[in-house]
Amino acid sequence: MTDAHAIDSLGWERRTFVPSDAFRSNALVSDHSLYEEASQDFTAFWAKQASELVSWSKDWHTASEWNLPFAKWFVGGELNVSYNCLDRHVLAGKGDKVAFHFEGEPGDTRTVTYAQLLDETQRFANVLKGLGVVKGDRVNIYMPMIPEAAIAMLACARIGAAHSVVFGGFSAISLTDRINDAEAKVLITADGGWRRGEIFPLKHTADEALLGTPTITDVVVVRRGGNEVTMQDGRDHWYHELMAQADPVCPAEPMDSEQLLFLLYTSGTTGRPKGIMHTSGGYLTQAAFTHKYVFDLHADTDVYWCTADVGWITGHTYIVYGPLANGATQVMYEGVPNFPGNDRMWQIVEKYGVTLFYTAPTAIRTFMKWGDHEPAKHDLSSLRLLGSVGEPINPEAWMWYHEHIGGSTCPIVDTWWQTETGAIMISPLPGVTTTKPGSATFGLPGIGTELVDESGEHVERGGGYLTLTQPWPAMLRGIWGDPDRYRETYWSRFSGRYFAGDGAKLDDDGYLWLLGRVDDVMNVSGHRISTTEVESALVSHPSVAEAAVVGALDATTGQAIIAYVTLRGGFEGDEQALRNHVAVEIGSIAKPKAIYFTPDLPKTRSGKIMRRLLRDVAEGRNLGDTSTLADASVVNELQRRAAEAPAED
Ligand code: 7RM
Numbered sequence: 001m002t003d004a005h006a007i008d009s010l011g012w013e014r015r016t017f018v019p020s021d022a023f024r025s026n027a028l029v030s031d032h033s034l035y036e037e038a039s040q041d042f043t044a045f046w047a048k049q050a051s052e053l054v055s056w057s058k059d060w061h062t063a064s065e066w067n068l069p070f071a072k073w074f075v076g077g078e079l080n081v082s083y084n085c086l087d088r089h090v091l092a093g094k095g096d097k098v099a100f101h102f103e104g105e106p107g108d109t110r111t112v113t114y115a116q117l118l119d120e121t122q123r124f125a126n127v128l129k130g131l132g133v134v135k136g137d138r139v140n141i142y143m144p145m146i147p148e149a150a151i152a153m154l155a156c157a158r159i160g161a162a163h164s165v166v167f168g169g170f171s172a173i174s175l176t177d178r179i180n181d182a183e184a185k186v187l188i189t190a191d192g193g194w195r196r197g198e199i200f201p202l203k204h205t206a207d208e209a210l211l212g213t214p215t216i217t218d219v220v221v222v223r224r225g226g227n228e229v230t231m232q233d234g235r236d237h238w239y240h241e242l243m244a245q246a247d248p249v250c251p252a253e254p255m256d257s258e259q260l261l262f263l264l265y266t267s268g269t270t271g272r273p274k275g276i277m278h279t280s281g282g283y284l285t286q287a288a289f290t291h292k293y294v295f296d297l298h299a300d301t302d303v304y305w306c307t308a309d310v311g312w313i314t315g316h317t318y319i320v321y322g323p324l325a326n327g328a329t330q331v332m333y334e335g336v337p338n339f340p341g342n343d344r345m346w347q348i349v350e351k352y353g354v355t356l357f358y359t360a361p362t363a364i365r366t367f368m369k370w371g372d373h374e375p376a377k378h379d380l381s382s383l384r385l386l387g388s389v390g391e392p393i394n395p396e397a398w399m400w401y402h403e404h405i406g407g408s409t410c411p412i413v414d415t416w417w418q419t420e421t422g423a424i425m426i427s428p429l430p431g432v433t434t435t436k437p438g439s440a441t442f443g444l445p446g447i448g449t450e451l452v453d454e455s456g457e458h459v460e461r462g463g464g465y466l467t468l469t470q471p472w473p474a475m476l477r478g479i480w481g482d483p484d485r486y487r488e489t490y491w492s493r494f495s496g497r498y499f500a501g502d503g504a505k506l507d508d509d510g511y512l513w514l515l516g517r518v519d520d521v522m523n524v525s526g527h528r529i530s531t532t533e534v535e536s537a538l539v540s541h542p543s544v545a546e547a548a549v550v551g552a553l554d555a556t557t558g559q560a561i562i563a564y565v566t567l568r569g570g571f572e573g574d575e576q577a578l579r580n581h582v583a584v585e586i587g588s589i590a591k592p593k594a595i596y597f598t599p600d601l602p603k604t605r606s607g608k609i610m611r612r613l614l615r616d617v618a619e620g621r622n623l624g625d626t627s628t629l630a631d632a633s634v635v636n637e638l639q640r641r642a643a644e645a646p647a648e649d
Pocket residue numbers: 266313314388389390391392393414415416417418419420440500501502514515516517606
């Protein structure tokens with residue numbers, strides 16, 4: 001293979017799904033007009049969306065300012081993000097509309113209307129003010145998945161303080177680092193939350209973190225778990241006590257369009273976590289636009305459920321800001337998908353009549369592993385659209401989702417984006433796009449994508465590096481405290497464009513297929529093979545639920561493909577059959593040299609497979625940093641077995 005080939009393209013999936021007439025006839029968008037309009041002038045296109053979807057207290061004078069790599073959107077404009085998410089719906093007479101159907105893991109429920117959410121947000125904004133929080137400050141949030149997490153975020157937005165949410169599963173040390181990097185003044189947490197039938201003691205972990213955080217003056221604690229906690233006099237306050245005394249009125253103050261809305265830390269593979277900066281007007285515009293059109297939101301009738309945690313960008317954009325700006329009714333679920341049984345998700349879909357469901361491939365593959373009979377126990381006929389985010393979705397997982405969850409009628413939107421992009425960038429529009437299982441299809445209207453090779457030359461067909469060619473409203477504005485790292489990380493690999501590490505391929509019809517992180521691409525005898533393609537070939541075998549492959553050093557071929565496979569319920573692992581299956585599906589060059597069967601794969605806390613650690617295992621190295629793993633015992637077990645295994649020839 002030539003070097004110009006960034007990534008070889010092996011398999012081609014040929015199934016296609018045209019939007020049904022039933023779906024199209026009712027869809028918000030059913031033709032190409034948005035694409036055409038955006039291709040004429042993307043800035044004007046976004047400006048139109050900003051005026052249609054967002055309420056401004058002062059008009060902007062310039063839609064976009066672009067001094068690469070620094071962007072501003074809707075310059076001079078003023079808005080309040082919490083006003084957009086709350087007040088304007090209540091003012092429009094929708095105060096009694098349900099914002100959240102909250103379902104606690106133990107089965108307790110709460111219905112929160114827009115009027116109630118506005119009331120609590122105003123009170124809590126006053127609580128924050130009372131603790132000395134002012135515009136421009138940072139506030140840390142470390143919470144379970146409960147409505148107060150959204151209230152805390154919206155209260156910050158209301159007074160112009162930036163929130164920094166740290167996922168509740170992170171350790172004390174991660175929380176300390178993030179608080180210190182942001183120099184946050186206040187921490188909002190809870191006594192504990194429910195997870196797999198037990199309380200995880202958040203306040204306890206927070207106390208440990210707070211030993212090393214000199215900037216924190218006050219801690220607000222929501223009572224959720226009911227577990228015992230230590231409250232430090234003068235520093236720690238119960239949420240319900242402060243709220244009982246808070247002034248109920250806190251008018252939404254207009255903020256500059258470029259006011260910092262939040263920081264969200266991403267760990268990445270190297271270096272210390274980066275505080276990704278997102279601002280107000282542009283972010284809210286693209287959050288609202290994508291939530292409305294990608295999910296075909298009919299706010300009056302839909303019940304939307306995104307299963308992410310608010311600790312991730314998906315929770316920020318597609319639980320808090322997008323859906324609330326659009327006045328949606330949603331489900332918020334606190335716990336794990338297998339408590340008390342493996343059908344909890346489907347029980348919730350049935351109970352609330354969920355119509356739009358957004359989850360991750362890792363969850364879908366886990367549901368496949370648990371078996372078809374789990375969703376079959378429930379009436380899922382309310383569903384009318386399914387979404388996927390977080391990793392490439394293997395064609396077989398897509399088909400399973402389509403058949404067993406979507407009843408073979410729901411369109412699937414496979415949405416590619418990142419913490420850094422702030423909102424969805426590549427996705428079908430469900431009433432327009434003919435989908436192909438495993439392809440995120442095309443850039444959305446207003447988004448410029450281009451595939452390039454090693455040297456930055458345009459790639460027309462086949463594999464390459466995915467770049468973004470023009471600024472977009474929700475783009476990150478930088479890395480907190482480190483503008484040089486921002487330029488270096490995202491804007492230096494290919495001049496004039498954004499590149500954040502993903503490979504992709506283009507097929508004959510111009511469809512984009514995401515191929516995973518380019519750092520994971522394997523080099524076998526000079527062939528550049530993507531992990532995604534080999535994994536998808538494995539997952540297309542009836543016995544396989546999930547697979548991770550890595551390239552391990554090999555004396556003959558440079559790297560050899562090592563596969564880790566999780567089987568579907570009721571199947572036996574047959575290594576030879578799987579190796580042959582890969583050869584038939586995508587070619588013998590991609591045949592794994594060895595296959596290991598494992599009940600689980602190492603994943604990040606947001607559910608992405610961590611191939612770097614599997615590479616360490618495969619090459620017999622000591623494990624590197626495992627602090628971002630969801631469950632470290634998984635790799636420890638694989639490592640133990642690798643050490644015991646007879647040496648390979
Ligand atoms: C939203 C989110 C970003 C990385 C990204 C990709 C991968 C996300 C898809 C996907 C293939 C998708 N933000 N990724 N969505 N890969 N198809 N639809 O996940 O910052 O946590 O991760 O996730 O590698 O660069 S994130």
